[in-house]
Amino acid sequence: MNDRLKLRIFKNKAMQGVIIALTFLCVLPLAFILIYIIKSGITAINWDFITNIPKPVGETGGGVANALLGTLIIIVVATVIAVPIGILCGVYLSENKKSKIAYWASVCVDILQGVPSIVIGIVAYFWIVRPMGGFSALSGSIALAIMMFPIIIRSTEETLKLIPDSLKEAAYALGMPTHKVILKVIVPCGFSGIISGVMLSVARIAGETAPLLFTAFGNPFIETNLLKPMQSLPLLIFNYATSSYKDWQNLAWGASLVLLVFVLALNLLTKLMTRKWKVQL
């Protein structure tokens, strides 16, 4: 073996090592974050944490019941708004590929996907908070719904593309009208793909903070009125994390753990679902 060949082989081995090392280095932050948040959050979580609202500064204890409830309400309302429109729009894009509106709608979905979340917060402020005269949970939900649209629309469209045309043709041959073909044949066939798209979009928006800063705004008390400011977990983390009170920081750690577990569980579930049904997103 001459020296040149040895050098080439050495280079090959060395670069392989570098690539593997860099890849492993990327996995580390997630491990660190997970361990650190579990370690700091688990001590904060107890019965008080789930059932109480935060105590004022100086008193120990308290919990994040208001934020848990608020997050749940805001997410559910956002989902209720985004899912029907998103799925219908996805169906529209996959059915009418040639129409002008569909082309521009598709371009707009791409744009919407890239809009910074803080910009959506500003816009929701001017569309809903200003006209209604105050911060509200509803405006937060609408801001989050706008962020859910692109994910739901794209996943619906991609799923429906995979459904064989023969199925649709068979339904048409039986004399079914278009709306029945779509609602009773095509959508049920792509159901798992659509559902996983919806779950992904929920996971994506569950931790969004920026759009809620100017819309849902936060509230130290339990609030169920959609037209009033409402607390949510991300907002609570943002507001309490950098406070200098140890108790509030602990609440924020607990809230982070809850949020992280929720988001990661949704993601894993989506992955398992898509693998089981062999739908690719």
Next chain:
Amino acid sequence: MDSVIHDIGASSQVQSAVVPQTKAGTHNERLLRPGRIRKGIRRERFFKKTLSFTGLMIILIVFGILATLFYQSLPAIQSLGARFFWSSTWNPVENIFGALPFLVGTLITSFLALIISVPFSIAIAVFLGEYFPKGGFSNFIKNTIDLIAAVPSVIFGFWGFFVLVPIIRILEMKFGIMPNGVGLFSASLILAIMIIPYAASLGTTMIRMVPASLKEGAYALGATRWEVLRKVIVPYSKSGLFAGILLSLGRAIGETMAVTMLIGNANFLPKSIFSPGNTMASVIANEFTEADHPIYVSALIEMGLFLFLVTFVINLIGKKIIKRATSNNG
């Protein structure tokens, strides 16, 4: 699917010779009654209208966002003009608004994050695309990287504030820099972690699309794996890799919460990458609800508009490149 089977059963019943006779006529006659057909057509039209309405709605939302941002930032555009982008004084008390510190902050943090993340994301793309394309191990790595993308930004910020910042403060003390801890560098570091998954997953797809025949040809000539990688795979997929990096840059520019928590929120031109600063997104997050003067609000929105346009252009270029790359190969 049940309903399909049910409908098939129903229609075969209609075709059979024995048609159930009722008061209102045969099943067929009932189906073909003009009122019923009209109702069906009406439903059909309504459904089609609803579908195209949802498409139209998405277009309206995007144009609405643009129009709202533009309309609301008009006062600032008119009264501040181009000075807004090169003046470096930001003094809301005296109504002096110059966005240069935030432009510079955004530029530095996003490009620094890009520089840090590019070697990692390309390494992951190569790792998953070429070295270990299949198997449980690569699945594990891929899922972990995807999960990083799923962690909420505010949690990255929180973790960074309590773990990253103290470490950086110690390092800064060692090297004799003002030990702020928070600053442009900390923000860039957390941003780099956050954007790696985007560039990596796109890069993986692009590297997997390199035709096997090309690689086999190079191996047949006696090239080592590294040589194949450097001389065949990377040149072939470089536009796709570049697009992935562009898209992650678009993300870095608009990222708000983690940056807001780590950058130090100082409204002056940063002197070095270790000094505190602010980005366009973080200053909006910090000051929007406090802004009490119309011009103040408007100046913040002008920054939002600028953010929107910049990310729009970057995403557009990135998606164009991807579209061209995938249509050439597939």
